[in-house]
Amino acid sequence: MANGRTQTPPETPASTGAAPAGAAARSGAPAEPRFETMSGIPLKAVYTEADRRADLQERLGEPGAFPYTRALFPEGYRTRLWTMRQFAGFGSADDTNQRFHYLLGQGVTGLSTAFDMPTLMGYDADHPMSLGEVGREGVAISTLEDMETLFRGIPLDKVTTSMTINAPAIVLLAMYVAVGEKQGLKPSQLGGTIQADMLKEFIAQKEWICPPRPHVKICVDMIEWCAANMPKWNSISISGYHIREAGATAAQELAFTLADGIGYVEECVKRGMDVDDFAPRLSFFWDVHNDFFEEIAKFRAARRIWATTMRDRFGAKNPRSWMLRTHAQTAGVSLTAQQPLNNVARVAIQALAAVLGGTQSLHTNSMDETLALPTEEAVTVALRTQQILAYETGVANVVDPFGGSYFMEALTDTMEAEALATIKRIDEMGGIIAAVERGYPQKEIADSAYRFQQQVERGERVIVGVNKFASDADELSIPVLKIDPDIERRQSERVKSVKATRDAARHAAAMKALRDACMSDKNLVPFVLDAVRAHATLGEISDLFREAYGVYREPAVF
């Protein structure tokens, strides 16, 4: 694949921009301008009838029919608009509950929870490793009491909730079910999504408790339990987002994410589950970066690959098993700290690509997220961007408007072919778990990230306001969210108080049952649910996993 990915012809460095660092590389004759997507797919100036494949119609299908290249539903967004789901979480459960109510008042149609680092890593707020991290990057949840506060006043049978949690996901799932019980609801009445995608944690996001195989086993426990008990719940959100943010190209994001999906399906089938019993509740999550057409092609290629894989490789018979339903988020990594108002434009363009790609649900980032967690004002502009797309632009009126475009179909085909080649390579390594254990996707992504940075520094890739059209003037400062510094102390006290007041005998019995279950191959969900009902904390349950399965330390390579 080509290294240089000049999207615009090189020209003399802009007077206002930083000079390209690699001036020496341009000595001699000026390089031919190259036109490529961000993934490095070469582009022609124009696409014509000659680029159209003879079997196009078969590869497209009708909207709402196999292989779903065009859309999952015959009438697209006319049947149902995408869910506007803004990811939120900071400080205490109380702080975030207030933000949830604010967002619902502003017209979001689904909630999405961001947890803080200790919660993501399975530590209570009072653990020494949590020092300085409590409530900083999301909401701090250590106990069932915190979870009740988080969803206070929110009817869990009416509002769907997504939870971005992975390593201790089974604990948060159990807490959510337990909060539902307190609202008088059965698990079957709860709708939403738990991310619970550990493969992409080892590949990209790097939040884990145990080594890969026990974590994947617990993911499969959740898929199995949800298939039997929570028909409205997405038991996993197989995520490309973090893979992309860590440096992958769109083509790599597509390939590694679908390979992860294949990995989970294989593990479920190995356990003896019927593919049509769980596959309809598998969901996906894409990043949406700046390369407009490539992003749209990615969504279309993903649907086609998944439908074909599920039907032909896994023998799924239920059309719902073939349908790749997805959430999308605009690319945090594309935002700039310099000239932050420009981010509003980036987010709008990325959101448009997600909608034209046919996403089922969307988060739009706030302009200030390279500086801190977003303020209420910034979040509102991000949500309004989606509302403008939905209600002012008319883009939701017609299904897959790029369908049949010479260019879009060629790009969709190329993305598909690249992803399938990578998936084949992973299959040859023995599957995605083996590939992750040998660090293959991790290394590919780190290499892409470094290559991208070098291109930026050589001026081959333009970032407006950073390496071109930079401003010497003092940066416009925008308000930044401040986290209450006292949160750590207060949260630690809440944990201690729960531990001091719970029924100790009931807690001990539930923990012992869970410990025994960890040593067996039983499904852990019922045991974690009992432990949570007995007020076991997130940290205590995660400690049991550490004890049973060991801790994971990644080889430090770069």
Next chain:
Amino acid sequence: MARKIRVLVGKAGLDGHDRGAKVVASAMRDAGFEVIYTGLHQTPEMIVQAALQEDVDVVALSILSGAHMTLFPRVWQLMRDRGLNDVLLTGGGIISKEDMEALRKLGVGDLFGPGTPTGAIIDYVRGWVAANRAGKVGSASGTGRRA
């Protein structure tokens, strides 16, 4: 021939965002530095211990989790306690200008935010180490403060 510049690139705390740390580590390696990368989820104690054992000129921390106002001061204090007085403590991440200024007053060196060219970090480190070896700076901030 002068000793190569030795840099410890560290990820402190629970933060898993390692794209920046790896990119900076790769750029420093390509610039001729000897780079030791700690890997993820290190405590301040582990980082300072590694800095001591590896005899580095520079400790560069990457923190994108918002814990910088806790972790930088702790690493800074442990470096004083262990006698690492002529080692630069620098780093980067999602850190507001206000917080960068507060850390600078403590004695931490320059901190770098999103969009910084790796060349700027390399130039800064090279300049600091040259001045330090020539005996021109006494602490990480280059203000001559000694703990």
